[in-house]
Amino acid sequence: MFRSFAIGAPFGVCVRIQGLFVAFFALLFGYTLVADGWRDGLWFGFVFGAAFTFVWIHEMAHALVARRLGATVVDVTIWPLGGMARLEDVPDSARVEAWIAAAGPAANAIAAGVAFGLAALIDAPTALGGALYLAGWINALLATFNAVPAFPLDGGRLVRAALTPRLGLHRATIVSIWISRVVCLALAIAAVAAGLPFLALIAVAIVVIGARPDGLDDDPISDDEGA
Ligand SMILES: [Zn+2]
Numbered sequence: 350m351f352r353s354f355a356i357g358a359p360f361g362v363c364v365r366i367q368g369l370f371v372a373f374f375a376l377l378f379g380y381t382l383v384a385d386g387w388r389d390g391l392w393f394g395f396v397f398g399a400a401f402t403f404v405w406i407h408e409m410a411h412a413l414v415a416r417r418l419g420a421t422v423v424d425v426t427i428w429p430l431g432g433m434a435r436l437e438d439v440p441d442s443a444r445v446e447a448w449i450a451a452a453g454p455a456a457n458a459i460a461a462g463v464a465f466g467l468a469a470l471i472d473a474p475t476a477l478g479g480a481l482y483l484a485g486w487i488n489a490l491l492a493t494f495n496a497v498p499a500f501p502l503d504g505g506r507l508v509r510a511a512l513t514p515r516l517g518l519h520r521a522t523i524v525s526i527w528i529s530r531v532v533c534l535a536l537a538i539a540a541v542a543a544g545l546p547f548l549a550l551i552a553v554a555i556v557v558i559g560a561r562p563d564g565l566d567d568d569p570i571s572d573d574e575g576a
Contacts, residue, residue, distance in 0.1 A: 353426055362412045364405065367428040399480075400487050401427055403457060407491055408432035410456035411503075415439060415449045443518075447510035450503040454492040461488035497536070499529035500559030529559050 351368035358364065374397060382390030408425040411434040416422050423435035439445060464485035471478040498504040508528055512521035533552040540548035 360413060362409060362422050363424040365424050365426040367426060370427055370429050373429040399484060403460060403488050403491055404432040406460060407453040407457050408434045410452040411449055414452035418445045418448060443510040443513035447507055450506035450510065453503050454496045457488040457492035461485045461492060464488060497532065499532045499555050500526060502555065505529050505559060530556055
């Protein structure tokens, strides 16, 4: 029912949109339009579209750096919870993993810097200035969120890549899964203390999704040591 479909291939990277994403957007857009009027509806559509454009930039950064380092980029898919760059034949190297992982948050950090810089240059309460500040905040949020050192986020992959030369991939993966759990537990407690239970749920979801990190052929937990 919710298949993904290709919408183009900028820079030679096929971009796919999941049907669920379109349904999700249409539902929220329609609801805002009916409940809050066309002005709020258009504003919602603009912010939603901008946010996912920056998600796409994030995934493209992963994809282009991966391709540069010898991997094959299958496609980039946008779905309701974000984006995903599908890679194949990624060279088996911690350095390559680190570069690919860092590229996404770095792209958003650069975009945030450019947006905030331009907004400061305009230095007037115009619609363009407001849009630039919004773009800056969305990118800053994407960069920060993805840099959290917890699997399957990019920050978790960076931690594993940093540990791999000393511990080997297998042990580095197990240690970084435990670091993910501690970090997410701390974030969940902080979120509840701050009265933000929704953020605590996200932290729990990250632990569940990151319990079996991809990028390994074997199950990192049950796999024999040294296999
Ligand atoms: Zn990423």
